[in-house]
Structures are given as C-alpha cells and as structure tokens.
Amino acid sequence: MLADAFAAERLRLGKARGLLFWGFLFVPVVSLAFGLMGTMITVATRRAPGDPGLTFAANDLAKAASEAMTQTDLIPVQLFFMLAAAGLVADDYRWETWRLVTPRNTRANLLLAKLMTFGVGAASSILLLAVLSMVSALIDGLVTGDGFTSNFSFATDLVRMGGSFATSWLELMAMAALAMLLVVLTRNAIPAVIGAIGLWAVQLVIIDRVTKGLTGPPGLADYAFLPAFSADVLRTALLAGAPPESQPALWPLAFLALALWAAGFAALAVWAFRRQDLTRE
Amino acid sequence: MSIALEAVGVGKTFGAVKALDALSLRIPKGGVYGILGPNGAGKSTLFRIVLGLVRPTTGEARLLGAAAGDIKALRRIGAVIETPRFLPWLTARDTLKVLALESGEKSPDIDRWLDRVGLTEAADRTVHGFSVGMKQRLALAAALLSRPEVVILDEPTSGMDPAGILEIRALIRELADRDGVTVILASHQLDEVQRVCDRVAFLDRGRLVREGSVSELTAVHELLRLTVSPVDKALAVLGDKARADGDAVLATIDRKDAPALIKALVKAGVDITEARWIGGDLEAVFLSLTGETDAG
Numbered sequence: 001m002l003a004d005a006f007a008a009e010r011l012r013l014g015k016a017r018g019l020l021f022w023g024f025l026f027v028p029v030v031s032l033a034f035g036l037m038g039t040m041i042t043v044a045t046r047r048a049p050g051d052p053g054l055t056f057a058a059n060d061l062a063k064a065a066s067e068a069m070t071q072t073d074l075i076p077v078q079l080f081f082m083l084a085a086a087g088l089v090a091d092d093y094r095w096e097t098w099r100l101v102t103p104r105n106t107r108a109n110l111l112l113a114k115l116m117t118f119g120v121g122a123a124s125s126i127l128l129l130a131v132l133s134m135v136s137a138l139i140d141g142l143v144t145g146d147g148f149t150s151n152f153s154f155a156t157d158l159v160r161m162g163g164s165f166a167t168s169w170l171e172l173m174a175m176a177a178l179a180m181l182l183v184v185l186t187r188n189a190i191p192a193v194i195g196a197i198g199l200w201a202v203q204l205v206i207i208d209r210v211t212k213g214l215t216g217p218p219g220l221a222d223y224a225f226l227p228a229f230s231a232d233v234l235r236t237a238l239l240a241g242a243p244p245e246s247q248p249a250l251w252p253l254a255f256l257a258l259a260l261w262a263a264g265f266a267a268l269a270v271w272a273f274r275r276q277d278l279t280r281e
Numbered sequence: 282m283s284i285a286l287e288a289v290g291v292g293k294t295f296g297a298v299k300a301l302d303a304l305s306l307r308i309p310k311g312g313v314y315g316i317l318g319p320n321g322a323g324k325s326t327l328f329r330i331v332l333g334l335v336r337p338t339t340g341e342a343r344l345l346g347a348a349a350g351d352i353k354a355l356r357r358i359g360a361v362i363e364t365p366r367f368l369p370w371l372t373a374r375d376t377l378k379v380l381a382l383e384s385g386e387k388s389p390d391i392d393r394w395l396d397r398v399g400l401t402e403a404a405d406r407t408v409h410g411f412s413v414g415m416k417q418r419l420a421l422a423a424a425l426l427s428r429p430e431v432v433i434l435d436e437p438t439s440g441m442d443p444a445g446i447l448e449i450r451a452l453i454r455e456l457a458d459r460d461g462v463t464v465i466l467a468s469h470q471l472d473e474v475q476r477v478c479d480r481v482a483f484l485d486r487g488r489l490v491r492e493g494s495v496s497e498l499t500a501v502h503e504l505l506r507l508t509v510s511p512v513d514k515a516l517a518v519l520g521d522k523a524r525a526d527g528d529a530v531l532a533t534i535d536r537k538d539a540p541a542l543i544k545a546l547v548k549a550g551v552d553i554t555e556a557r558w559i560g561g562d563l564e565a566v567f568l569s570l571t572g573e574t575d576a577g
Binding site for chain 1 (some may be wrong): 295329333334335336352355358360362363367369370378379380382383384385420423
C-alpha cells in the first residue's frame with residue numbers, strides 16, 4: 001500500500017516540471033554556475049598585468065564534493081528544498097485533489113509517500129550537487145592550471161563524503177517533515193515554507209549563543225534540543241577533517257537526534273492529517 | 282438484501298450549520314439509486330462522510346458493511362464528488378495512471394475507460410485545457426478504473442452539453458444493467474434522475490424526507506387538471522379532493538377513479554373542455570416535499 005502511494009507520487013513529481021526544477025535542480029545548477037564564474041574570475045585576474053604569480057593549491061575533488069553537499073545548511077538553499085516539500089503536499093489542497101486520492105489509499109501512506117518522494121528528490125539533488133561541484137573543480141583545475149588531486153582515501157574521503165551526504169539529507173528530511181506538518185495545519189504552502197525556514201533561522205541564532213559559551217564539545221542536551229545544531233555539529237566535525245570516529249559518542253547521537261526530529265515531525269503531520277476534515281481541501 | 286451504503290443517525294455540524302441531522306438511510310446493492318435535495322440538503326456531506334473525507338459528528342455510516350473510510354471497502358467503490366478537480370499539468374492518461382497506482386491497480390485498462398467516457402482523442406492533453414464537461418468525463422473514468430462494485434456520482438452531468446448528458450446517462454444505466462454496478466447518484470436534474478434511477482431518496486436540511494421507488498413516488502403526486510365551467514359547481518362535486526386553479530380544478534385522485542369522477546361532473550351539469558394528467562414526475566414530488574420554487 002505504501003509502495004503504491006510512493007510509485008504514484010514519483011510519477012506525479014516526474015510530471016511536475018516546475019516543482020522538479022525549482023525544488024531539486026535549481027540549487028545544483030546554480031552551484032555549478034557559481035563555480036564556473038569563480039573559475040572565470042580567477043583566469044581573468046591572473047592574466048591581469050602585474051600579477052604576482054602566486055602559486056595556488058590543487059583542487060581536491062573529494063573535498064569539493066563534501067563541501068558542496070553541506071551547502072544545504074544555507075537558508076537560501078533550504079528555501080528551494082522547502083518549496084518542493086511544501087508543494088508536494090500543498091498542491092492537493094490547492095487543486096482540491098485530496099478527494100480523488102484519499103479514498104484510494106490510507107492517509108498515512110499518502111503523506112509518508114510524499115515525504116519519501118521528497119527524500120528521493122533531495123538525495124538526488126545533494127548527489128547532483130556533489131557531482132557538479134567535482135565537475136566544476138575539475139574544470140577549474142584544467143582551466144586555471146592549478147590541477148587537481150585524486151588521492152582518494154577510503155578512510156577519510158569516503159567517510160567525509162558519506163557523512164556530509166547523510167547529515168544534509170537528514171536535516172532536509174527533518175525540515176521537510178516540519179514543512180509538511182505546517183501545510184496540513186494551514187492547507188497552504190507559503191506559511192509552511194516561512195515557518196520551516198523561520199524555525200531553522202531561529203535555531204542558528206540560538207546555536208550562535210550556545211556555542212559562544214562552550215569551551216569543549218557540546219553535550220547531548222545542547223544538540224538534541226535543536227535539529228539544526230545536530231547537523232551543524234556533524235558538519236563542522238566532518239569538514240574540519242576530524243573524522244567521526246574521533247568523537248565516537250557524538251557521531252551516532254547527533255544522527256539519532258536528527259533522525260528523531262524528522263520522525264517526530266512526520267508522525268505529527270500524519271496524526272494531524274488523519275484527523276483532518278477534508279470539506280474543502 | 283445486501284446493503285451498499287447505510288447511514289444510522291448520522292449528523293454533521295460545521296460550526297453553527299447543521300449539514301446532516303440524524304440521517305438514517307439504507308441503500309441496497311443493485312440498480313441506480315438517486316439522492317435528491319435542494320442546495321444544502323446534505324447530499325455531498327453524506328458522500329464525504331462515507332468516503333472518509335469528513336468524520337460524522339454523531340451516528341455511523343457504513344459502506345459495503347465496513348465503517349465509513351475503511352480503505353478496503355473504499356477500494357471496492359469509485360466516486361466523483363462535487364466538481365471534479367485534477368492536477369492541471371497532468372494529461373488525462375497520466376491522471377488515470379497516478380490514480381490507478383494509488384489504488385494499487387496493477388493492470389488498469391486506461392485506454393478502455395478513456396474510450397468509454399469519450400476522451401480518447403484528449404487522452405494526451407493536459408487537464409489544464411479541459412472544459413467542465415471533459416473533467417466530468419475524466420472523473421467518471423477515474424471512478425470506474427478499478428472496476429468498482431459501487432459508484433458514487435455527485436452531479437455527474439453538470440457542465441455537460443445535451444449530447445454528453447445522454448451519453449453519460451446511457452453509461453450509468455449500462456453500468457447498472459450490464460456490469461451489475463450499484464450506482465448512487467446525486468443530482469439536481471430531476472428529469473435525469475427520473476429517467477435513470479430505480480429508487481430515490483429526498484433529503485432536506487440534512488434529513489431524509491421521503492424514500493421509495495421512482496414509480497411509487499411519482500404515482501402519488503399525479504393530479505387531474507380539468508378545465509371546467511362553472512368552477513364552483515365542479516368543486517362542490519369533487520369536495521376536498523380538488524382545489525381551484527384559475528378556470529380549472531386540480532383533483533388528487535387515482536387514475537382508475539377518473540372516468541367515474543368525470544361522469545359525475547357531467548351529470549351535475551359541469552362543462553368539461555379539457556382533462557389531462559399533470560405532475561406525476563419527480564419535480565412534483567420534490568416541490569411538494571421541499572416547498573422550493575425550483576430544483577436548483
């Protein structure tokens with residue numbers, strides 16, 4: 001039953017070109033465009049007369065991919081993902097199509113299928129972000145003459161890339177589940193997007209205040225309380241080159257906290273949707 | 282007798298508005314069953330409760346023996362509720378594909394149903410450009426896609442041209458007579474209901490006011506209209522069976538009593554210039570039950 005709803009949602013999303021582009025393709029494409037612009041600026045600057053001829057470090061493709069995947073912590077990037085998450089649910093209210101689909105599958109399945117579809121879209125988008133950033137770094141290395149490193153280390157690079165991907169994806173899933181809950185409550189995408197983004201922005205302010213007073217690593221209560229903090233802690237550790245195994249206690253707990261937030265928001269969204277009267281969607 | 286839909290004391294209030302007021306109704310399986318009533322009578326609310334879109338405030342609704350909203354029962358029915366709405370960017374074919382997938386329908390015969398509702402040529406056009414009538418046809422195809430035992434149709438021909446109405450009316454009868462599907466139909470078009478339904482229920486202000494077969498209900502509401510002179514003499518002969526209507530009298534009598542009554546009038550010296558049966562249709566029943574001046 002959930003598989004049926006998931007298949008239907010995937011087909012639906014595949015045909016929704018606007019949602020597909022703005023929600024999942026725009027960010028990787030713009031990221032690539034920025035990367036190429038950076039390359040052009042570098043080339044133009046170095047050719048200028050009087051260039052001191054500084055030496056530049058070679059591009060690290062694996063690091064470029066890891067860093068690109070953590071761009072999902074930026075509010076403007078999150079905005080596009082939340083437009084997709086909210087749009088997946090809000091379209092059924094806007095076009096009053098719940099009456100067509102709710103007699104065909106359970107409400108829990110219908111909503112979870114939307115979250116799963118968002119999960120697939122977000123995962124693809126993050127991976128595309130990584131691939132395009134490597135392409136950008138490759139082009140940059142060739143055009144500027146800086147070259148690139150390809151000393152891929154399974155122990156560090158794969159863990160860092162996998163960790164970056166998982167952190168970004170889990171954080172987006174938590175945000176998407178919150179956005180979907182807000183769509184169900186308000187029957188509209190705009191308050192849901194503003195609500196989800198706003199809540200994450202507020203967390204950034206709180207994180208800033210909490211971390212200012214810390215001398216050592218944050219405790220469980222610090223990051224478990226805020227999903228954005230869990231993601232921030234993980235990203236910082238991954239990008240600083242401190243592999244997760246160096247902080248064995250922090251690694252699984254931060255992931256667990258993020259996963260619990262995602263599951264909690266999703267459960268609330270399903271609960272609210274199951275109790276909702278669909279008089280006029 | 283197996284029951285397709287049953288409501289037992291179903292009530293639903295929206296704020297201060299009572300959409301359904303302890304409605305009790307049993308719709309048997311088989312044939313075409315019409316639900317009639319003026320705007321706000323509660324027809325669509327009843328359907329929404331049965332489909333699990335809305336929860337009743339009081340009472341219980343059952344569909345094919347299961348509680349309203351039970352997904353296993355819902356997958357045995359098809360429904361078109363109010364004005365059909367679709368995702369505008371999907372084609373008719375993709376709309377049906379998505380809905381079939383939602384239902385877990387592994388091999389939906391989409392082309393067959395598109396053909397049966399007359400949408401073959403528009404199958405690969407996006408719904409965005411569809412007229413209301415075309416959307417009604419698509420909704421009907423969606424309702425029939427999973428070969429349901431019961432089909433619930435809320436105003437299925439609204440927005441259609443006369444030829445389309447005839448087609449859909451024929452399709453509804455065919456579904457009931459050939460495919461054995463129970464069709465539950467809500468409509469404002471009393472003529473359509475009379476032509477296509479076997480039994481009807483009249484709702485008014487959320488309550489059931491009359492239920493029965495179309496032939497039973499219409500027979501009760503036939504009137505004999507006699508253009509007579511003088512009217513007062515005719516009324517004296519007919520007593521409380523008749524009332525004046527301009528230069529005529531309207532008599533509420535059985536058809537079998539008409540010859541004797543006309544003989545009595547002639548014998549009393551009343552001139553009769555015209556005699557004809559009026560009413561005898563659902564409109565007359567509807568007006569007498571709801572006091573409405575029109576069916577809309």
